[in-house]
Amino acid sequence: xxxxxxxxxxxxxxxxxxxxxxxxxxxxxxxxxxxxxxxxxxxxxxxxxxxxxxxxxxxxxxxxxxxxxxxxxxxxxxxxxxxxxxxxxxxxxxxxxxxxxxxxxxxxxxxxxxxxxxxxxxxxxxxxxxxxxxxxxxxxxxxxxxxxxxxxxxxxxxxxxxxxxxxxxxxxxxxxxxxxxxxxxxxxxxxxxxxxxxxxxxxxxx
Numbered sequence: 001x002x003x004x005x006x007x008x009x010x011x012x013x014x015x016x017x018x019x020x021x022x023x024x025x026x027x028x029x030x031x032x033x034x035x036x037x038x039x040x041x042x043x044x045x046x047x048x049x050x051x052x053x054x055x056x057x058x059x060x061x062x063x064x065x066x067x068x069x070x071x072x073x074x075x076x077x078x079x080x081x082x083x084x085x086x087x088x089x090x091x092x093x094x095x096x097x098x099x100x101x102x103x104x105x106x107x108x109x110x111x112x113x114x115x116x117x118x119x120x121x122x123x124x125x126x127x128x129x130x131x132x133x134x135x136x137x138x139x140x141x142x143x144x145x146x147x148x149x150x151x152x153x154x155x156x157x158x159x160x161x162x163x164x165x166x167x168x169x170x171x172x173x174x175x176x177x178x179x180x181x182x183x184x185x186x187x188x189x190x191x192x193x194x195x196x197x198x199x200x201x202x203x204x205x206x
Contacts, residue, residue, distance in 0.1 A: 006107040007123070013104035014191055016097035022184040023061070023090065029053055032176040042170050044072050049171050056168070060087045061094065070168065079166035082158035089153065117195075118202040124195035131185035131192075142178050 030050055033039065039046050052070045059068045060083065068075055068083055075083065111117045138145045150159050161169035 006103065009100040009103040010107055011127070012096055013100040014188065016093050016100065018184050018187045018191070019093050020097055021187060022180050023093075024057070025180070025183060026050065026054065026057070028179060028183060029176060032173060032179070033171065036173055036175070038171045038173070042072070042167065044171075048072065052168070053171070056083070059083065060090045063091060073166075073168035073171075075168070076162070076165035078158045079161055079168075081156070082154070082161075085154055085156075085158070115202055118199045120195040121199035124192045124199070128189055128192035128196070131189045135182060135185045138178065138181055142174070145181075146174070146177065 030046070033046050033049050033053075038049060042049070044052075048071065052072050055070050056068070059065045068080060108117075111119060163170050
């Protein structure tokens with residue numbers, strides 16, 4: 001495969017879309033709150049915990065929301081700095097998605113019209129290996145995987161929350177983050193498998 005701007009835009013669009021969908025999987029968070037009985041830990045109802053989470057998501061993803069104000073969970077200066085860093089990453093991801101989604105769709109439509117979707121097979125097969133390896137690495141030692149992930153993305157240790165000063169960490173369990181990773185890997189894998197399947201269909205449609 002010759003690496004072109006079209007291919008770069010396609011994979012950037014896929015990755016940023018997967019991240020966007022994972023970030024906004026409120027249903028997954030609700031399941032963790034409900035099944036993990038988090039309301040008993042913080043003495044806040046499930047619906048209210050989810051409301052706090054939506055307030056956090058709003059702050060992290062909406063450029064015009066400049067103040068983090070959760071109803072039930074105060075934030076320390078270091079905790080706020082971490083959320084500011086996360087906000088920058090989320091906005092960057094959303095920006096990449098907005099910029100690349102149309103060129104990616106246009107590229108796929110062009111390949112489809114020209115009956116050249118078979119070109120997706122090799123690059124998508126290769127890319128499909130990545131989430132499998134990452135998932136295996138994560139399952140071996142998620143704690144170390146999580147630590148290394150933060151060391152790569154963040155320049156400080158503000159992400160190490162103390163529940164005394166940042167009680168929101170009590171309703172953001174490690175299991176939830178591990179499920180988010182697995183969801184992202186799964187979504188990416190499904191898209192890759194779809195591309196391979198669609199590419200092979202090109203030969204059948206001829």
